[in-house]
Amino acid sequence: MNTLQQTILNNKNNNLSVFFTAGFPTMESTKEILGILNTTNVDFIEIGIPFSDPLADGPVIQHSSTIALNNGMTLELLFAQLKEVKDKITKPYLLMGYLNSLLACGIETFYRKCYEGGVHHIIIPDLPVNEYLEEHKFIADKFEVSPVFLITPSTSEARIKEIDKISKAFIYVVSGNTTTGNDSSIQTEAIKKIQDMKLRNPLIIGFGIKNKADYSEACKLGNGAIIGSAFINMISGSSDLQKDIPEFIGQIKS
Amino acid sequence: MKNTTQRSNGYYGKFGGAYIPELLFNNVNKLQKNYERIIRTKEFQTQFKTLLKDYVGRPTPLYFSEALSSKYKAKIFLKREDLNHTGAHKINNALGQALLAKMMGKQKIVAETGAGQHGVAVATACTLLGLSCVVFMGETDIARQAPNVARMKMLGTTVIPSLSGTKTLKDATNDAIRYWINHADDTHYIIGSVVGPHPYPDIVAKFQSVISKEIKIQLKKQTGDAEPDYVIACVGGGSNAAGAFYHFLGSKKTKLIGAEAAGMGIHSHETAATLMVGSVGIIHGSKTYLMQNKDGQITEPYSISAGLDYPGIGPLHAYLHETKQATYYAVTDREALDAAKELIHLDGIIPALESAHAFALLPKMKFKPTDVVVINLSGRGDKDMETYLKFIL
Ligand SMILES: Cc1ncc(COP(=O)(O)O)c(C=O)c1O
Numbered sequence: 001m002n003t004l005q006q007t008i009l010n011n012k013n014n015n016l017s018v019f020f021t022a023g024f025p026t027m028e029s030t031k032e033i034l035g036i037l038n039t040t041n042v043d044f045i046e047i048g049i050p051f052s053d054p055l056a057d058g059p060v061i062q063h064s065s066t067i068a069l070n071n072g073m074t075l076e077l078l079f080a081q082l083k084e085v086k087d088k089i090t091k092p093y094l095l096m097g098y099l100n101s102l103l104a105c106g107i108e109t110f111y112r113k114c115y116e117g118g119v120h121h122i123i124i125p126d127l128p129v130n131e132y133l134e135e136h137k138f139i140a141d142k143f144e145v146s147p148v149f150l151i152t153p154s155t156s157e158a159r160i161k162e163i164d165k166i167s168k169a170f171i172y173v174v175s176g177n178t179t180t181g182n183d184s185s186i187q188t189e190a191i192k193k194i195q196d197m198k199l200r201n202p203l204i205i206g207f208g209i210k211n212k213a214d215y216s217e218a219c220k221l222g223n224g225a226i227i228g229s230a231f232i233n234m235i236s237g238s239s240d241l242q243k244d245i246p247e248f249i250g251q252i253k254s
Numbered sequence: 255m256k257n258t259t260q261r262s263n264g265y266y267g268k269f270g271g272a273y274i275p276e277l278l279f280n281n282v283n284k285l286q287k288n289y290e291r292i293i294r295t296k297e298f299q300t301q302f303k304t305l306l307k308d309y310v311g312r313p314t315p316l317y318f319s320e321a322l323s324s325k326y327k328a329k330i331f332l333k334r335e336d337l338n339h340t341g342a343h344k345i346n347n348a349l350g351q352a353l354l355a356k357m358m359g360k361q362k363i364v365a366e367t368g369a370g371q372h373g374v375a376v377a378t379a380c381t382l383l384g385l386s387c388v389v390f391m392g393e394t395d396i397a398r399q400a401p402n403v404a405r406m407k408m409l410g411t412t413v414i415p416s417l418s419g420t421k422t423l424k425d426a427t428n429d430a431i432r433y434w435i436n437h438a439d440d441t442h443y444i445i446g447s448v449v450g451p452h453p454y455p456d457i458v459a460k461f462q463s464v465i466s467k468e469i470k471i472q473l474k475k476q477t478g479d480a481e482p483d484y485v486i487a488c489v490g491g492g493s494n495a496a497g498a499f500y501h502f503l504g505s506k507k508t509k510l511i512g513a514e515a516a517g518m519g520i521h522s523h524e525t526a527a528t529l530m531v532g533s534v535g536i537i538h539g540s541k542t543y544l545m546q547n548k549d550g551q552i553t554e555p556y557s558i559s560a561g562l563d564y565p566g567i568g569p570l571h572a573y574l575h576e577t578k579q580a581t582y583y584a585v586t587d588r589e590a591l592d593a594a595k596e597l598i599h600l601d602g603i604i605p606a607l608e609s610a611h612a613f614a615l616l617p618k619m620k621f622k623p624t625d626v627v628v629i630n631l632s633g634r635g636d637k638d639m640e641t642y643l644k645f646i647l
Binding site: 051052053054055056057058059062066069074075076098099100101102103104105125126127128131149150151152154155156159174177178179182 | 271272273274275276277279280418419424425428431432435436438439534535536537538539546548549550551552553
């Protein structure tokens with residue numbers, strides 16, 4: 001069992017994760033933010049690979065991607081940054097990004113660099129399950145990397161079961177039919193049904209989670225939550241990350 | 255399309271597929287499972303055919319141009335898609351998809367547009383069929399295509415400026431897809447070209463295939479042979495070309511020729527010639543050629559023509575290119591302007607800037623005097639008057 005899997009199991013139903021975009025607001029922010037998060041009550045961390053055309057993302061994450069790319073951030077630089085800090089960061093982290101970034105890097109190189117950068121799980125929303133099984137799994141397995149798949153309140157039961165079978169860390173449950181950072185509320189009834197399926201994998205809820213109330217609700221419906229846009233908004237407005245990041249996390253999970 | 259190009263799972267060779275986030279899975283899956291059945295129903299076929307005939311004005315003429323024929327020493331015919339209602343081939347797809355959406359129980363439509371031709375066609379189809387309509391358009395394009403914005407608004411469509419990325423067609427497409435994610439239950443997305451996740455490239459190609467179907471019948475009548483030696487069309491995403499090629503795919507006789515927009519030239523970095531400068535990756539849910547940097551970031555295309563200003567190309571064309579079933583050339587802004595000028599003066603036809611790219615290939619080809627050449631005149635140039643006045647007067 002790797003540290004992410006262990007962490008999520010240990011935390012039972014109060015996992016807290018945050019998402020931020022690599023290279024935002026400055027090129028050096030990736031390492032700084034990771035370092036600060038490492039001292040907080042966050043359980044695991046998602047790092048976004050900035051992409052020019054992030055289809056599943058709302059305006060906040062889009063904007064952070066644009067700034068990161070303008071800063072000159074690339075996947076290659078991100079892997080280099082991760083290699084530098086991986087021994088200092090004790091909390092597990094995973095990468096989230098789009099398939100084109102992975103393909104441009106090259107499938108084999110991508111998974112090898114994940115391994116070298118201490119990344120054991122990836123979230124690629126536009127990687128179809130079949131394509132992963134046919135063209136990625138063999139290589140990803142070799143480098144001990146496995147994907148986390150998204151499901152939504154309208155994903156069919158059969159498909160959820162199929163995804164449960166091949167997932168190894170958790171299933172990412174999207175709070176509703178929305179892009180990231182939307183104000184719509186969690187679709188409680190539909191997610192309860194998923195909870196009742198008693199899957200092998202823990203359920204972590206994300207998209208639109210912004211405060212303690214959302215987080216508490218997600219902890220009742222599953223095993224915790226991921227905060228993305230709200231965390232990035234806080235970073236955007238902060239002039240003192242050393243103070244503001246722990247404060248933000250503290251307000252949600254003390 | 256014969257089975258030589260279309261695999262049942264939505265691939266053309268290795269190109270195509272549906273690289274979409276789970277959020278779109280249900281909608282795309284429903285479309286994949288139902289579109290062929292619905293399109294084949296008698297109800298759909300009757301309504302679609304009637305509308306194409308009485309509302310759009312089909313069949314569009316196949317016009318023999320004596321002037322171009324004598325200048326380029328071949329028998330040159332123009333397929334007059336410019337004479338369609340709303341002024342381009344785009345209406346064939348917009349009406350087909352709006353009907354399809356209605357039969358799937360959707361009341362709302364979202365679409366993207368670049369030049370505004372597809373946007374106007376969708377706005378028109380929605381007005382006709384009683385559907386509500388939202389169109390995303392890059393802020394940059396809104397500024398340079400004002401008359402089409404006004405037309406959409408007059409037709410009751412909500413035009414939303416895309417402020418993301420480079421604020422042009424690719425970004426409008428991203429925003430239309432995001433809107434669809436957020437309104438998945440009641441909304442159908444009408445994509446404007448043979449791009450996007452499966453089944454869109456096939457749906458759009460099928461609705462545009464009426465172009466080559468008519469060419470065959472008309473050519474047979476006018477020359478005695480249904481198959482020309484050449485079909486030439488401009489390629490942005492590739493829908494008018496797909497429609498003009500469709501019934502000639504697999505023909506031993508007909509050579510299929512596409513004209514991409516080279517902008518300032520394919521080595522200038524100011525270009526939209528995807529097959530010439532692009533590489534294989536994922537754009538808008540489809541595996542195909544696209545313009546990207548080595549980090550996989552999609553780069554900004556450039557062409558004088560807003561309708562060809564797209565950094566990708568439909569997976570069908572990627573496949574035809576790779577298997578050499580069609581040949582693609584790049585045409586610069588200047589060459590397109592010169593070709594437009596020539597057509598205006600020789601035949602009295604003001605073409606869309608997009609279509610002018612196809613005509614610009616005439617001087618580059620080596621025809622035999624007996625060759626029968628069909629050029630798809632995809633649209634008329636009303637929307638481009640400002641550019642023409644500036645550059646060719
Ligand atoms: C007249 C005309 N021709 C061609 C195009 C390019 O699209 P496609 O390559 O899908 O035919 C456009 C797009 O706006 C157009 O308006």
